[in-house]
Amino acid sequence: MAHLAPMNNGCVRYICQLKRLTLQYCKNGGSSRGIREFLSETVAQFAKENPHLTVYVRQRPGRHPRIVAEFLSGNSRVVSVKNMSVEEVAGHISLLRTSSGIKTVKLAKPWHTDNPSIQGNWTPFLYK
Amino acid sequence: GVTKHARHKKILKAAKGYQASSGRNYKWAKEALMHAWSHAYRHRRQRKGDFRRLWIIRIGAACRQHDTNYSQFMHGLTAAGIEIDRKMLADMAVRDPAAFERLVALAKTD
Numbered sequence: 649m650a651h652l653a654p655m656n657n658g659c660v661r662y663i664c665q666l667k668r669l670t671l672q673y674c675k676n677g678g679s680s681r682g683i684r685e686f687l688s689e690t691v692a693q694f695a696k697e698n699p700h701l702t703v704y705v706r707q708r709p710g711r712h713p714r715i716v717a718e719f720l721s722g723n724s725r726v727v728s729v730k731n732m733s734v735e736e737v738a739g740h741i742s743l744l745r746t747s748s749g750i751k752t753v754k755l756a757k758p759w760h761t762d763n764p765s766i767q768g769n770w771t772p773f774l775y776k
Numbered sequence: 777g778v779t780k781h782a783r784h785k786k787i788l789k790a791a792k793g794y795q796a797s798s799g800r801n802y803k804w805a806k807e808a809l810m811h812a813w814s815h816a817y818r819h820r821r822q823r824k825g826d827f828r829r830l831w832i833i834r835i836g837a838a839c840r841q842h843d844t845n846y847s848q849f850m851h852g853l854t855a856a857g858i859e860i861d862r863k864m865l866a867d868m869a870v871r872d873p874a875a876f877e878r879l880v881a882l883a884k885t886d
């Protein structure tokens with residue numbers, strides 16, 4: 649059985665799960681070069697194209713740049729964009745925009761099934 | 777000092793939940809963690825054997841309900857050309873006993 653989108657988002661109506669983006673950068677740091685370029689070129693248009701998103705731009709002098717994404721479910725995800733190019737930053741932002749708000753969690757097993765036993769589990773009285 | 781505090785804090789965080797001084801005191805936490813990490817290293821390798829042993833026990837118990845034993849069953853499976861691994865066999869014995877019964881029947885033929 650294929651894994652369905654959470655809450656069947658997109659089956660009838662698609663609701664973007666991203667609520668808020670906070671782009672934190674440093675004005676002078678070398679690792680912030682990509683995100684600075686992104687901020688000067690693309691971010692205004694990106695914010696206009698996505699009116700449901702609030703985009704905050706915050707200066708954090710002396711620290712590496714990052715993007716903090718907050719979702720409708722209340723989860724947040726922090727992506728470090730240190731030393732990334734403009735294309736990589738834009739790629740990460742579009743990845744956040746299209747993601748569901750589920751927390752990235754290490755899977756305990758590589759498989760998942762809702763019905764592990766079709767005919768019923770073994771019981772001590774099965775073959776008595 | 778600042779760096780010492782940062783180094784110790786990292787160790788104490790890893791030792792959260794340990795009993796008595798080992799969860800509070802840097803010196804004992806470091807000792808406890810060294811043991812914990814070496815156990816974890818060794819047991820990650822042992823885990824593979826541990827699980828195989830568990831599966832074999834379960835398969836043996838399941839096929840004894842069908843009048844064979846583990847060794848005869850596995851011999852019959854290889855003779856029949858069935859390559860299902862022990863993990864899946866144990867899982868089938870629990871979750872799909874009907875299919876496991878059919879496998880035992882297949883292993884018993886000739």
